[in-house]
Amino acid sequence: MLERVIENWLDKASEKSFQVPFCYMLVQEGHTIIHLTRHTLTEYGKDIITRDPDGNICAFQLKGAPGGRIGYEKYRSEILPQLLTLAGIPVTHPSIQNDGKYHKSYFVTNGYLEEEVGIAIETANEGHVRNGLPHMVVKTILRGEMLAKAAKIKLEFLPSDLRDFNLFLELYLEDGTGMINKHKIAALLESLYHKDEFKAKEKRELISSVAIIISLITANHANEGNHLALVEAWTLFLSYTYEFIEVNGITPKFYEQEIQIAFDTIINELEDLMDEVHPDQHVLQPIGPADNLIHSARMTWLLGYLAYLGTYYLVNGKQGRAAELSIFLRQFEAVIDIYGEAAFAPMLSYYWFCRKIDTGPKPLESLKLLFNTAIAPMRDEAADSSVFLSDPYQGVEECLINRFSEPRKIENSKFESHYVETLMELLIREDQKWHLQQLWKPYSRILIKSFRYDRPCDRYQWRTSRGHEVTTVQPAPQSWGVISKGAKVIDDGKLPNCMKRNPLFIPVFLMVYPHRIDKEMVKFFDNWLRKRK
Amino acid sequence: MVLRFNEVLKVVNKHITEYLDGAIRHYAALPKMPERVVPEGNGVITVLENGQEADVELRKMEASATRKLENFVDPDPEKIYGLLQEIAFQIASQQQQLLMDKVGGAADEVGNSLAFKGNLTPQHVFDMYRRITLDFYHDGQPHELAMFSGPEMTQAYGLIMERIATEPELKREFAEIIDLKRKQWNVRESNRKLVG
Numbered sequence: 001m002l003e004r005v006i007e008n009w010l011d012k013a014s015e016k017s018f019q020v021p022f023c024y025m026l027v028q029e030g031h032t033i034i035h036l037t038r039h040t041l042t043e044y045g046k047d048i049i050t051r052d053p054d055g056n057i058c059a060f061q062l063k064g065a066p067g068g069r070i071g072y073e074k075y076r077s078e079i080l081p082q083l084l085t086l087a088g089i090p091v092t093h094p095s096i097q098n099d100g101k102y103h104k105s106y107f108v109t110n111g112y113l114e115e116e117v118g119i120a121i122e123t124a125n126e127g128h129v130r131n132g133l134p135h136m137v138v139k140t141i142l143r144g145e146m147l148a149k150a151a152k153i154k155l156e157f158l159p160s161d162l163r164d165f166n167l168f169l170e171l172y173l174e175d176g177t178g179m180i181n182k183h184k185i186a187a188l189l190e191s192l193y194h195k196d197e198f199k200a201k202e203k204r205e206l207i208s209s210v211a212i213i214i215s216l217i218t219a220n221h222a223n224e225g226n227h228l229a230l231v232e233a234w235t236l237f238l239s240y241t242y243e244f245i246e247v248n249g250i251t252p253k254f255y256e257q258e259i260q261i262a263f264d265t266i267i268n269e270l271e272d273l274m275d276e277v278h279p280d281q282h283v284l285q286p287i288g289p290a291d292n293l294i295h296s297a298r299m300t301w302l303l304g305y306l307a308y309l310g311t312y313y314l315v316n317g318k319q320g321r322a323a324e325l326s327i328f329l330r331q332f333e334a335v336i337d338i339y340g341e342a343a344f345a346p347m348l349s350y351y352w353f354c355r356k357i358d359t360g361p362k363p364l365e366s367l368k369l370l371f372n373t374a375i376a377p378m379r380d381e382a383a384d385s386s387v388f389l390s391d392p393y394q395g396v397e398e399c400l401i402n403r404f405s406e407p408r409k410i411e412n413s414k415f416e417s418h419y420v421e422t423l424m425e426l427l428i429r430e431d432q433k434w435h436l437q438q439l440w441k442p443y444s445r446i447l448i449k450s451f452r453y454d455r456p457c458d459r460y461q462w463r464t465s466r467g468h469e470v471t472t473v474q475p476a477p478q479s480w481g482v483i484s485k486g487a488k489v490i491d492d493g494k495l496p497n498c499m500k501r502n503p504l505f506i507p508v509f510l511m512v513y514p515h516r517i518d519k520e521m522v523k524f525f526d527n528w529l530r531k532r533k
Numbered sequence: 534m535v536l537r538f539n540e541v542l543k544v545v546n547k548h549i550t551e552y553l554d555g556a557i558r559h560y561a562a563l564p565k566m567p568e569r570v571v572p573e574g575n576g577v578i579t580v581l582e583n584g585q586e587a588d589v590e591l592r593k594m595e596a597s598a599t600r601k602l603e604n605f606v607d608p609d610p611e612k613i614y615g616l617l618q619e620i621a622f623q624i625a626s627q628q629q630q631l632l633m634d635k636v637g638g639a640a641d642e643v644g645n646s647l648a649f650k651g652n653l654t655p656q657h658v659f660d661m662y663r664r665i666t667l668d669f670y671h672d673g674q675p676h677e678l679a680m681f682s683g684p685e686m687t688q689a690y691g692l693i694m695e696r697i698a699t700e701p702e703l704k705r706e707f708a709e710i711i712d713l714k715r716k717q718w719n720v721r722e723s724n725r726k727l728v729g
Contacts, residue, residue: 393572433727440727452578463573468588472580476721480729515572 001165005172006150009219010110010143015064017222018110018146019047021215022062023261024208025149026050031058033257035093036264049091049103057096057103060141061086065111075117083107083121087136102135110143150212164191168217176220179397180229182236182512185217186462189240203250207241207258227273228305234262234269235512236462238505242498243460252501259502266508270309277302278328294400296337301396301511303332304346307353308507314356315504315532326357338373340390340399342514344419348522349507351426352529364430371427371439374420378442391449392418392514416471418449422519428487429526433480440478448472450518456496459516490523503528549617556621562629562681587639592631596623633681653689655696655703659710667714675711 010018023033030053037047046059061082063070070079087105113121121140128136141149167188171181192210214237215222221229238259245255277283284302286295306329313322329350337343347370354363377388390399424443427436436443453459454466492500499505499521506525510517558564571577576590598619640646645664649657668676682690697703 437727441722441725444725451574465573465575467574468576468578469571469574470578470580473582475582475584476724477726477728480727483727 003147003151005169005216007147009172009216010146010150012223013064013110013219014223015047015062015110017215017219018064019062020261020265021150021212022060022108022146023048024211024215024258025152026060027208027257027261028152028205029053029149033261034095036261036268046086046091049093049096052104057091057101058106059086059091059103060106060108063107063109063111065109069112069114070109070117071114072116072120075113075120079107080120083138084136087138105136105138106141107138108141108146110146112143113140164188167191168213171217172219174217174220176218176222176224176226176229178226178229180218180221180233180236182232182395182462185214185233185236186240188213188217189236190461193240193244198248203244203248204254204258207244207255210241211237211258211262225272225276227269227276228302230269231266231305231508232512234266235508238262238266239460239509239513242496242505243457245498246457246460246496263502263505267309267312270305270312274306274309274325274328281331293404296335297339297343297396297400299332299335300337300339300343301346303329303336304349304511305508307346307350308511310353311349311356311507311529312504314353315529322353322357326353329353338370338389339396339403340394341374341392341417341419342390342395342399344370344374344392344423345507345510345514345517349511352507352526356529356532364432367423367426367430368432368435371420371423371435374417374423375439375442375446378415378445389417391416392517395514415445416447416449418515418517420446421448421450422517422522424483425487425519425523426526428484429523433484444474444476444478446474448474451516453494456494459496459513459518462513487523490527491520492524494518494520495524500524552614553617553621556618557625557628560622560625562625562632563679566679589635594624594627596620596627598623653686653693655693655706658690658693658697659706662707662710662714667711667718669715669718673715675714 019036023036026048027033031050033048033050034057035046035049047062048060050058050060052058063079083105086107091103107121118140121138125137128134164187167184171184171188174181189210192206192213198206214233218230218233221233241255241259241262244250284299286292306325310322310325310329313319313325332350336347338347347366351363351366351370354366374389390402394402420443424436448471450470450472451459452468452470453464458464458466495518499509503525506521510521571591574591576588578589579587581587598616637646647657647660647664665678667678670676680687680690697707
């Protein structure tokens with residue numbers, strides 16, 4: 001059955017949607033991924049660059065031919081020039097030493113080559129060898145070989161339980177135009193990772209097999225160019241993989257590549273999204289009156305992810321791109337919609353980006369705005385108001401559904417907040433004593449919600465059955481000395497190790513898991529970001 | 534296999550769940566007590582103002598009611614609803630017991646329990662009010678209190694409150710207590726500040 005699914009997936013996959021799983025297949029064969037591109041024109045025909053188990057540099061050019069054949073005309077006009085650059089232009093990459101050796105070149109397609117194309121490539125290869133240019137030889141990996149590679153996935157890891165397999169099929173059959181179903185993907189990941197015993201070698205194979213399964217279930221999203229759905233799916237994958245790594249005590253050398261591919265995929269998707277919305281901002285405009293009513297919430301959610309890309313640029317020395325993004329994101333400020341406490345996660349992402357790129361008052365103003373919004377229901381003038389924010393367990397879709405449901409389906413207490421203490425501590429870190437003093441009365445009325453985990457790695461789960469929900473009544477009066485000390489000290493012993501090793505994962509994790517807000521996690525990232533040049 | 538109306542069953546099951554929820558509320562000791570979902574974890578902790586923690590593990594509640602098989606082939610819906618009522622009553626009783634255990638235990642712990650012999654008197658009611666923390670609305674009215682008592686005590690309490698409302702001396706004493714509580718609330722509210 002699974003073989004049929006893989007065949008079906010391969011037949012409909014675009015080159016973009018089989019790039020990531022193909023990388024994981026190469027990893028399973030012992031390749032080390034050096035570079036994974038975004039199908040831009042700057043990579044000289046090399047979509048993937050790897051080092052094979054014998055130490056040779058390999059360059060792969062991917063070409064989608066969903067369910068079809070590549071004919072001679074397409075080969076001559078489109079593919080041949082790309083193959084010449086693929087083989088002819090040496091690989092230049094900081095992690096590859098220029099030792100004068102040529103790379104191996106591969107042309108990969110999920111379709112077939114028509115006979116004359118196959119003959120043309122073979123003849124050209126023979127000619128290159130004859131003429132003393134063996135480095136110009138391009139090997140082909142066609143549909144059949146792709147299937148064979150996919151079949152090497154350790155089938156015993158895949159969902160064998162009928163219920164889990166149904167879950168897999170349900171996810172695989174989604175049309176790919178909407179948001180991903182995080183509950184279901186989390187359940188599938190748990191069915192794959194939460195098993196008792198694995199041998200050491202199996203653990204690594206499992207990670208790349210699970211990654212391929214994620215590629216399969218998001219294939220339609222990839223084909224539709226649904227970038228944020230892919231970002232969320234790969235974030236869930238990373239989160240559960242981190243949990244698996246920590247629970248099983250796996251050493252970094254066994255998983256670094258697999259993690260890096262997933263993280264690169266997240267960044268690639270965000271860059272693709274940016275490329276799509278930046279030059280043609282019409283795609284951001286609401287379509288019809290219904291979309292108009294939820295447009296601001298969608299923009300707020302989007303703002304967080306694009307701001308995250310900006311932060312990534314800044315910490316990776318791409319200041320120019322970050323500046324361009326910063327200007328682009330200003331238009332979003334006019335349409336911010338705090339649709340629930342879950343909206344604080346994308347807004348925190350925007351705050352961090354602004355904080356890093358802008359030394360003026362703007363980042364601080366945005367932080368104050370968030371804090372003021374969080375405490376608004378507790379101000380004297382709003383004492384009898386029933387307007388308050390949904391808890392962060394309600395994502396953007398649930399909040400919007402609730403907004404337009406009559407009667408409202410979600411009842412929350414206006415006296416509670418999961419985010420307000422974190423926002424307060426960030427304001428302390430910004431030295432905003434006066435602002436806090438002015439608003440301390442409504443703030444102190446709020447019951448602080450948090451979660452006490454049994455194990456740090458439990459927070460990687462979408463929902464955990466372990467641990468305790470904590471409600472804290474705030475002392476009155478409170479001392480500035482006490483809270484300012486608390487805001488500066490980080491209890492990072494409570495944070496999971498993989499998160500500490502990869503702090504840049506934190507903002508995207510929070511946007512996908514807004515209910516996992518944790519002041520220690522936020523302070524840890526805030527510190528890390530402040531220290532980055 | 535006999536065909537089953539799966540989609541219909543989903544709707545009927547939803548209806549049964551809602552009916553059961555309503556019936557449990559009907560039998561509940563404090564039907565207006567707010568309910569909330571605990572989305573994850575296996576317990577809840579409340580950290581009080583003084584840093585003291587109150588820990589409550591989540592407890593699974595189960596109830597069962599048995600009927601002879603022939604009752605299930607009887608199409609009379611009243612019998613099915615009767616069964617649900619029976620289950621609802623059991624669940625509500627368990628909730629009530631849990632509530633009493635928790636509230637009673639907490640009251641004992643902080644010395645807020647009031648035990649007396651004989652009939653309820655106005656002084657007992659005043660004593661109760663003196664012991665509790667009372668919050669106020671912005672218009673100065675106290676927050677409503679929930680009372681859980683047996684039928685005799687409920688009746689006696691009602692009579693006492695009538696006396697307090699009509700007898701000047703009792704009315705004055707009660708007003709003084711409420712005034713004191715209002716002052717304490719004002720102090721608490723004005724203490725809500727960031728110092729140092």
